[in-house]
Amino acid sequence: MRGGFHLSTLFQNYARRSIHLVKGSGTVVTDDKGQDYLDFTSGIAVVSLGHAHHALVKAVKQQSEKLWHVSNLFESPEQELVAEKLVRDTPFSHAFFCNSGAEANEAAIKLARKHTQKNVIITFEQSFHGRTFGAMSATGQAKVREGFGPLLETFRIIPYNDEEQLEAAIDGDVAAIMLEVIQGEGGVHQVDPGFAQKVTDICKSNGILLIVDEVQTGIGRTGTRYAYEQTALEPDIITLAKGLGGGFPIGAMLGSKELFHSFGPGSHGTTFGGNPLAVAVAQTVVDIVFKKKFLEEVEDKSNYLIEKIQTVLPQEQFAVRGAGLLLGIECDEDVLPFIQQAEKAGLLLVQAGVNVVRLLPPLTVTYEEIDQAVDILAAILLKEQIAHS
Template identity: 90%
Template sequence: MTTLFQNYARRSVHLVKGRGTVVTDDKGKEYLDFISGIAVVSLGHAHPALVEAVKQQSEKLWHVSNLFESPEQELLAAKLIKDTPFSHAFFCNSGAEANEAAIKLARKHTQKNVIITFEQSFHGRTFGAMSATGQAKVREGFGPLLETFRIIPYNDEQQLEAAIDGDVAAIMLEVIQGEGGVNQIDPDFAQKITDICKSKGILLIVDEVQTGIGRTGTRYAYEQTNLEPDIITLAKGLGGGFPIGAMLGSSELLPSFGPGTHGTTFGGNPLAVAVAQTVVDIVFKKKFLQEVEDKSTYLIEKVQALLPQDQFSIRGAGLLLGIECEEEILPFIQQAEQAGLLLVQAGPNVIRLLPPLTVTYEEIDQAVDILSAVLLPEKTAIT
């Protein structure tokens, strides 16, 4: 009998070791990890540089609280905001925490209460982030949620215009809705949001928890659009597997987050910051980001060449990709796992591909071979 709450539908595989893209279970079986802890293990498992960063920092300082100055946080913040419209950072422990900070900052700065979010969005499971999330399955069963979120259809310009009034503090969105089906923002819709925010004095919050830190082939996914965010939120890939989140904001927001307005005990602790600095130093190099783009192109072309496009379609950017299927994909994910490939859903009909950004071309070939074997109806499912 388990001593754990059963709030996760856990798989039976017990993973005990990982190196790069390959993980091993307690029976010695190896798998290609195309989940990466849900876009977290951005540099693969046990990356030597991250192992060394943790080792060195663990022998110096673990925790001192945010009551004290932190030159290391300052250094990481400087790396994250360089060549962006942002000027300041706040560090926390997770994506949900980063989004909670963004919600608080937007409301305090504007002195308005309404935030517009979108159907199929996912912003976290804390109370405010859950209220912002546009998926009923996340929200059901918890009683009345915060009423000041207006959840409207994604990529619908008319619904957006109708939702705007003098009470709106911010619009909050994901450039690619990872949990909601790997749905990408339409360029015209992005431009409409930018125009409305500028003309109405509304803040724009871009949730980059899953898309940020190189996942889509640029530092941040918004850089591939004409969106002009005032705030972005980060987590997942920022720590390469070590828990850390961040909120970046523009200079005019600084006075609204003074002492006592927000805080976190563990946010930006020395261990997390040391690892995140190392991740950013590696991922933000132009050559590395170009390799993510190249691998994305290769993976998409391989999938399109092997899977009939009248039955399967692929979408997304970088190494955040989704394969939409005509039927529910849970059995396919289970068969792929048996064949040595770990995958995750993005809704009932979309397989999400989230390999480490360091995945090799050979590993992509192996993964696509397994995918084609389990997805193509004329082939026998691997068991």
């Protein structure tokens, strides 16, 4: 202790909250003082099946007693099995496994540039693709990019959902367009249907690859396996992470068969990516989430949650947007105080930009838990609205 403050041995690159969570079950987490919270962050869209899901615990336990790690120099039938499930009934034919969303996006950037032998990738304002140098250069948020000196110069960042700006950005140097169906970190902004069709048309007519970043939206989060399936987008590459491991670190890139020969031996790699523990968990997650009934329940819960919010909150003050169980409530002011108040009341939330409360409950959240969470949030937001009226 010095001056009343604890000197941490950790770099302070996270604005950490003061509570210390020690266990969880489903949607409920508990801190070291025994206080329970409804977790509507899901580790930022990660614990898709809730905390300590019995099937995932079993998968980790069984695999941990067999094999933890083996180099990717050796064949992996387990990786093959998960890859087959991820690409089934999609435009994709091959998968690459890594450890995170940023790594998946780095792989996608490399593959697009290597395959096309072009350097420019078009991305969008308020996008978020990760914090490694390539992914950070692709990200359309100044706060993420500032302070690191010159970034990769071959990204053209243009306004999201702006067809004229998109057309103006196209030339013979463009290798790919890279976007999120819903900009989770950037404010829960969805791709417009017309813009999605425009992107697809431009990519087809110009021989440009389309990369869809599904790190936050994929694996059932929006009510379908992948969010692009609800749009006119026809990606050549998608990237996955977060919900794919249900809390265990894993990322993936899926690509079309035309790209196969551009990622040959030595073109890319990872020491830990697709290790046996991660793959065992991912296989279990996919087996559960990709069931038609499970995805229908996610959509039903989404509709219920949206209707509940719109019933208790004035829509002229609080706009709801998003899809599935990735929703945002736009407010007229900075939402950080609301999130702090919700935490004290037993509800964990996360921001999306300055003025949007993001709701990311586990896909297994119950209707009762939805009721409880909305009641807490409504009491806080309506109290603030009355105070300002």
